[in-house]
Amino acid sequence: xxxxxxxxxxxxxxxxxxxxxxxxxxxxxxxxxxxxxxxxxxxxxxxxxxxxxxxxxxxxxxxxxxxxxxxxxxxxxxxxxxxxxxxxxxxxxxxxxxxxxxxxxxxxxxxxxxxxxxxxxxxxxxxxxxxxxxxxxxxxxxxxxxxxxxxxxxxxxxxxxxxxxxxxxxxxxxxxxxxxxxxxxxxxxxxxxxxxxxxxxxxxxxxxxxxxxxxxxxxxxxxxxxxxxxxxxxxxxxxxxxxxxxxxxxxxxxxxxxxxxxxxxxx
Numbered sequence: 001x002x003x004x005x006x007x008x009x010x011x012x013x014x015x016x017x018x019x020x021x022x023x024x025x026x027x028x029x030x031x032x033x034x035x036x037x038x039x040x041x042x043x044x045x046x047x048x049x050x051x052x053x054x055x056x057x058x059x060x061x062x063x064x065x066x067x068x069x070x071x072x073x074x075x076x077x078x079x080x081x082x083x084x085x086x087x088x089x090x091x092x093x094x095x096x097x098x099x100x101x102x103x104x105x106x107x108x109x110x111x112x113x114x115x116x117x118x119x120x121x122x123x124x125x126x127x128x129x130x131x132x133x134x135x136x137x138x139x140x141x142x143x144x145x146x147x148x149x150x151x152x153x154x155x156x157x158x159x160x161x162x163x164x165x166x167x168x169x170x171x172x173x174x175x176x177x178x179x180x181x182x183x184x185x186x187x188x189x190x191x192x193x194x195x196x197x198x199x200x201x202x203x204x205x206x207x208x209x210x211x212x213x214x215x216x217x218x219x220x221x222x223x224x225x226x227x228x229x230x231x232x233x234x235x236x237x238x239x240x241x242x243x244x245x246x247x248x249x250x251x252x253x254x255x256x257x258x259x260x261x262x263x264x265x266x267x
Contacts (some may be wrong), residue, residue, distance in 0.1 A: 027068030030059050032184055034069060038078055049079065103187040108263040115258040117191050118250045124185055125169060125246060128176035130239035133230040140175040141231050142201040147171040148223045155216055162200040168195040168223055194265045201251045219249070 021023035037043045055066050073079040077094030151164040222245045229238040
């Protein structure tokens, strides 16, 4: 009589799956292929997708399946449907807002605070300053200086100065050469912009005009010093300086608002 295997070596039944594994629909597979064609440059921004009949034949699918695939790409911002006399779909490249809006919503749903967002910025920007300084990219240095001059030109215009200031911070990250950091900065840009505008308006109300303008001048001097360090290629100094600047400026901007929810800023 055969002996049974010890309990420890017996096959155990698999636990019940929490969710069923669904194979992708044909429309999703077609969307995946078209998406890859766009990402790899086979289809470029501004190109029109081939006629529907040609795509149906190419992929060997039905018209409804193809249209489902195109709708998937439209929801991702990768194609734009044109209706009317010139029907068809045109390839488009979504901007940062394509992820910024869902990210902002996620932060709202999670109850994120302004302090949370500013901590993230404090992690992103100093590293970006180092990367930019060490890149040796003269055109990027010029672009950052142009952002500085744009901010300087808005001195005295409260809302425009706040917008240009927030844009300077974003440009710093966009120009550093790291696309992932740039995407992350773009995701929180709208939140930073709204809070910057609120802080600048409050400063204008609460301080005498010369004192408020002096604080804006200090910000411009900080931006100018950063540009100088970046142009000098001193990555370590740029990173250390910008972290110190953000630590000081964030305390002023967030004073009394650390627990303010992102929901209340974007609402």
